[in-house]
Each structure stands twice: as C-alpha cells, then as structure tokens.
Amino acid sequence: MRRVKRSEWLWVIVFAALVMAVTCVPYVIGAAQSGGAWRFSGFVIGVEDGNSYLAKMQLGAHGQWLFQLAYAIEDHPPSLVFLFFILLGKLIGFLVGTGDALRLHDALVFGYHAARVAFGFALVLVTYRFLAELLPLIRQRRLALIAVVLGGGLGWLLFALRSPDTPLEFYSPEAFTFLHLYNLPHLSAVRALMLGGLLFYLWAVRGRWQWAFAAGACWFVMTLIQPFYMIIVFIVLGMHVAILMVTAFRQGEHELVRGVDLGAAAVRALWVSALAGAFGVPLVLYTFLLFQVDPIYTVWSAQNIILSPPPWHYLLAWGLLIVPGIFGLRLLYRRNMILWALLLGWVLVVPALLYVPYNLQRRFSEGVQVPLAALALLGLTAGIGKGRGRRFVARYAPLALIALTLPATALLYVGSLAAVLRPQAPVYQTWDQVATYVFLGNSLPARGVVVSAYEFGNGVPAYGYLVAFMGHGPETPYLDSKRAWAKEFYSAATDYDARRGMYLQQGAPYVVIGPNERRLGGFDPGRQGDYLHAIFEAGEYSVWALK
Numbered sequence: 001m002r003r004v005k006r007s008e009w010l011w012v013i014v015f016a017a018l019v020m021a022v023t024c025v026p027y028v029i030g031a032a033q034s035g036g037a038w039r040f041s042g043f044v045i046g047v048e049d050g051n052s053y054l055a056k057m058q059l060g061a062h063g064q065w066l067f068q069l070a071y072a073i074e075d076h077p078p079s080l081v082f083l084f085f086i087l088l089g090k091l092i093g094f095l096v097g098t099g100d101a102l103r104l105h106d107a108l109v110f111g112y113h114a115a116r117v118a119f120g121f122a123l124v125l126v127t128y129r130f131l132a133e134l135l136p137l138i139r140q141r142r143l144a145l146i147a148v149v150l151g152g153g154l155g156w157l158l159f160a161l162r163s164p165d166t167p168l169e170f171y172s173p174e175a176f177t178f179l180h181l182y183n184l185p186h187l188s189a190v191r192a193l194m195l196g197g198l199l200f201y202l203w204a205v206r207g208r209w210q211w212a213f214a215a216g217a218c219w220f221v222m223t224l225i226q227p228f229y230m231i232i233v234f235i236v237l238g239m240h241v242a243i244l245m246v247t248a249f250r251q252g253e254h255e256l257v258r259g260v261d262l263g264a265a266a267v268r269a270l271w272v273s274a275l276a277g278a279f280g281v282p283l284v285l286y287t288f289l290l291f292q293v294d295p296i297y298t299v300w301s302a303q304n305i306i307l308s309p310p311p312w313h314y315l316l317a318w319g320l321l322i323v324p325g326i327f328g329l330r331l332l333y334r335r336n337m338i339l340w341a342l343l344l345g346w347v348l349v350v351p352a353l354l355y356v357p358y359n360l361q362r363r364f365s366e367g368v369q370v371p372l373a374a375l376a377l378l379g380l381t382a383g384i385g386k387g388r389g390r391r392f393v394a395r396y397a398p399l400a401l402i403a404l405t406l407p408a409t410a411l412l413y414v415g416s417l418a419a420v421l422r423p424q425a426p427v428y429q430t431w432d433q434v435a436t437y438v439f440l441g442n443s444l445p446a447r448g449v450v451v452s453a454y455e456f457g458n459g460v461p462a463y464g465y466l467v468a469f470m471g472h473g474p475e476t477p478y479l480d481s482k483r484a485w486a487k488e489f490y491s492a493a494t495d496y497d498a499r500r501g502m503y504l505q506q507g508a509p510y511v512v513i514g515p516n517e518r519r520l521g522g523f524d525p526g527r528q529g530d531y532l533h534a535i536f537e538a539g540e541y542s543v544w545a546l547k
Contacts, residue, residue: 001203004132016124019149020117023182027113030420038423039434042109044416046183047426048458052472055461056085057108061093062465070461071468071476073449076296081287084186084225088115101441101463116185123180124149126192127370130199134339134374140381143398147373148177152408153317159411168317169408174366175317178409186225193222194229194367204272205265205338212272216279223283229366230280237273239345244269247341265338296477304474308354308361320401321372327379343371376401429459432539436512437463439536439543449509453486453516469509492522500531508546515540
C-alpha cells in the first residue's frame with residue numbers, strides 16, 4: 001500500500017474542483033439562455049438518454065422503489081434496476097413535492113447535475129488513489145491523472161482529415177473518463193466503485209485479507225447501479241489469478257521472485273477474488289435472468305445495441321498509450337509482480353472482449369483508460385532511454401503525450417458550448433412544448449399513456465409519472481412497428497373506422513398534436529376524430545382525449 005501525502009490530496013482536490021467547475025459552464029449557460037421562445041432541456045449532449053434518466057427519477061419522486069419502462073405501454077414486472085436514479089428522484093421528490101410538474105422537472109435536472117458534480121469529484125479522487133498504487137512519483141501520478149481525466153486520443157485527426165467517422169471521444173464514456181464527468185453521474189459512481197474495489201482487492205492479496213470485504217462491498221453497491229460492469233471485474237480477476245499461476249509455475253513452485261512467493265500470491269488471489277467477487281453475483285444473476293425470461297425486458301435487451309467500431313478507431317483512440325505502455329509494463333514487472341499481473345491481464349483481455357458476439361461490446365472498455373494511461377506515463381518517465389536520453393524523455397514526452405490527447409476533449413467541449421449558445425431542439429424546447437409537457441405531468445393519472453411522435457415522446461416521462469407510446473430507442477419495445485403505427489395513425493388518408501380501431505386497441509391513450517406529429521401526417525382530430533375532444537392547447541400543440 002503506497003502512501004499518499006496530505007499535500008498530494010490538496011492538489012487533487014483543487015484539480016477535481018476545477019475540472020467539475022469547468023464541466024458545469026455549458027449547463028449554466030444553457031439555464032441562463034432559457035427565456036423568450038426556448039427553455040433549456042438540462043442536457044448538452046445525449047439529450048435523449050438524459051430525458052430517460054429524468055423519467056427514472058420521476059419514478060422515485062412519485063413513491064416508487066422499483067423500475068418500470070417509461071417508454072413501454074406493454075405490461076411488464078417492476079424490477080430492481082436503475083436504483084441510482086430512483087433513489088435520487090425519491091430524495092428530490094421528498095424535498096420539493098410532486099404537485100408542480102415544472103418545479104419538479106427543474107429540481108430533477110438540478111439534482112442530476114449535483115449528483116454529477118459530487119460523483120465526478122469522487123471519481124477523480126479515487127482515480128488518483130488507484131494511480132498512486134501504480135506510480136511511485138508524485139509527478140507521474142499527476143500527469144497520469146490529467147491524461148485520464150482530460151485526455152482523449154487522436155480522434156481529432158478525423159476532423160482534421162474531414163473523415164465522416166465520429167471519434168470515440170465523442171460517444172464512448174467507457175473509453176474516456178471525461179464523458180463520465182461531463183454527463184453521466186451514475187457511471188462516475190460505477191467507475192469509482194470499480195476502481196476502489198480493485199484497490200482493496202490488491203491490498204487483500206498482499207496480505208491484509210480483511211480488505212476483501214471492502215472490495216466486495218464496493219462491487220455489491222456497483223451492481224446496484226450497473227450490474228454489467230461486474231462481468232468485467234470477474235474477467236479481470238480471473239486473468240489476474242491465471243497470470244500469477246502461470247508465472248509461478250514457470251519460476252518454480254517454491255522459488256521467490258523478487259522477494260514474492262508467486263505461488264502463494266496466486267492462491268491468495270484466488271480465494272480473495274472468490275470472496276470479494278461473490279458480493280457481485282446476486283444482482284448479476286438476477287439481471288441476467290430478468291432479461292432472459294420476461295419478454296419485454298428481452299426485447300429491450302435486443303434493441304440495446306452498443307457495438308464496437310472497427311479496431312482502427314481504438315488504435316486511434318489509445319495508440320499513443322500503447323507503445324510507452326509496453327515499456328511501463330516491463331518496468332512494473334521488475335518492481336511489482338502482483339500489480340503487473342493485474343494490469344497485464346486487464347489490458348490484454350479488453351481487445352478480445354470488444355469484439356465478442358454480444359450487443360454491448362463497447363461497454364467492455366470501461367475503465368481500461370486508467371491502466372493504459374498509468375503504464376504509458378510510467379514508461380515515458382522511467383522506462384525509456386538511458387542517461388541523458390532518459391531524462392529528456394521523462395521531462396518532455398509526458399507533456400507531449402498530454403498535449404496530443406487534449407484536442408479531442410477540447411473539440412467536444414467547444415461543440416457543446418456552441419450548442420447551448422444557439423438555442424434549438426433537442427438541447428432546447430419551445431415554451432409551448434414545455435407547457436404541454438407540464439399539463440400532461442400535472443393532469444394525467446399515474447402511468448397515463450401519451451401517443452405522439454418519437455421526438456415529443458422522449459420528453460413526456462421526464463415531466464411526470466407517465467408512459468410515452470414511443471420516445472427512446474432501446475427502451476421502446478417494438479420501436480419499428482410503433483413508428484409505423486404512428487405514421488398510419490397520424491396520416492390524414494387513414495380511414496375513420498381504421499384509425500378509431502387503432503386508437504381503442506391501444507387503450508384510448510391521450511393524443512398529442514404538434515409540429516412533429518403534423519410532419520407524420522395531416523390528421524386533424526377536430527374534423528376526423530369526433531370520438532376525441534381537446535383538453536389542452538398551447539400555440540402549435542394540443543392534447544386530445546376520448547370523449
């Protein structure tokens with residue numbers, strides 16, 4: 001266990017505070033821009049997912065403890081997933097109440113970003129502590145932390161070369177930490193718990209076995225937020241034990257390797273990983289069975305496609321770290337065999353996991369940026385060159401590495417600033433649109449179903465305990481057929497009896513007419529739907545219900 005001085009922590013705290021303050025600037029600008037014809041949605045990137053997170057928080061605010069899809073009109077059982085957002089919503093609902101949909105939405109957005117800042121801050125601190133276990137020098141640790149928190153890859157070259165491809169730095173939070181800090185509080189919490197658990201695991205393997213319980217506790221809480229990432233932990237632990245065993249076998253059963261009995265370390269790693277890893281088994285198993293047995297959750301899983309891009313995208317993203325990282329691994333092998341085995345197993349298994357036949361491939365890269373950056377900084381500062389050459393490399397190469405990885409993050413940040421400075425959908429919503437959302441949230445019964453175009457539907461459950469007919473790609477079961485249904489329903493050419501039958505078949509939901517719906521077709525309920533009557537109007541928007 002390496003010691004971290006108080007002065008180090010002070011630097012890390014200031015750094016974390018500055019980073020999280022910078023991430024808040026676009027959101028503050030967005031809130032300040034609200035007025036006139038536009039209102040800020042609360043998100044500058046990933047708006048569609050952001051509204052789905054608010055929908056999950058609405059569940060908690062309205063007294064629910066279990067999750068149900070806010071974009072699924074089909075019956076399905078409540079489940080123990082997305083507990084992070086449900087508990088956060090429960091706290092906010094307790095503080096502000098649910099009587100005013102607009103006030104609650106504002107509070108949920110504020111609470112979301114407060115959690116983003118808090119858990120992002122915690123992630124920076126945990127990342128530094130993990131890096132301190134790998135890197136002996138303060139300068140190495142600080143440079144590695146900057147590389148992890150603010151660094152991207154060479155994705156900016158795609159813009160320089162005018163490539164149509166999108167850099168990983170713009171859409172893969174698993175691969176680049178800045179996206180966690182910028183937009184995803186639950187994934188910041190997951191990463192912090194994942195790294196914290198691995199740190200405690202290492203301490204347990206080195207002899208203080210009680211740390212195994214702390215590792216298990218971290219991973220259990222992690223599975224309450226995101227069970228999938230426990231699979232990565234299982235694989236990394238398995239690789240660690242396997243590499244220790246193979247290395248011990250090659251060195252001889254009772255031979256000490258740099259003062260370490262690798263055979264004993266491998267046995268200790270085996271039972272510590274089994275003990276700590278067992279804490280993560282229940283929720284992983286529960287989630288696996290849920291998504292295999294229930295038909296709606298199965299459809300959701302099948303529609304949740306997060307595939308890896310071609311391998312050269314990852315080479316472009318992480319290529320700067322790989323070569324110096326090899327030198328770092330060689331140096332770590334000489335200094336700390338147990339830690340070397342863990343990092344070697346982690347970085348070796350990820351390339352294979354990224355292309356397993358599974359629709360969540362890209363998520364297997366979660367957290368690997370941390371060991372890659374640490375090994376690269378170790379190699380650049382202590383593992384390359386001799387004499388004066390080593391001193392030159394150690395002084396300037398890490399700075400050059402960081403300088404080359406910052407532009408991609410800067411482009412993402414500047415692009416989001418540009419988005420909030422030019423009000424338009426989906427980052428902003430018109431006030432008539434918001435007024436319609438607020439009416440629905442204030443007036444409809446719990447889990448009232450709202451039919452609309454996809455674009456409008458995305459925000460419906462963000463403003464109340466409601467269900468949108470469609471509005472989120474993965475979380476809308478049978479999305480393609482529902483798009484076709486909506487197109488036919490809103491078409492002016494659809495027969496009166498056919499449309500009425502379609503409407504009643506869906507349980508007589510509330511119907512929204514707005515700009516997006518008119519683009520689907522020219523259906524006018526006032527002239528073509530005498531079984532409907534208007535219950536709300538605001539500018540271009542109206543809401544209709546069964547007479």
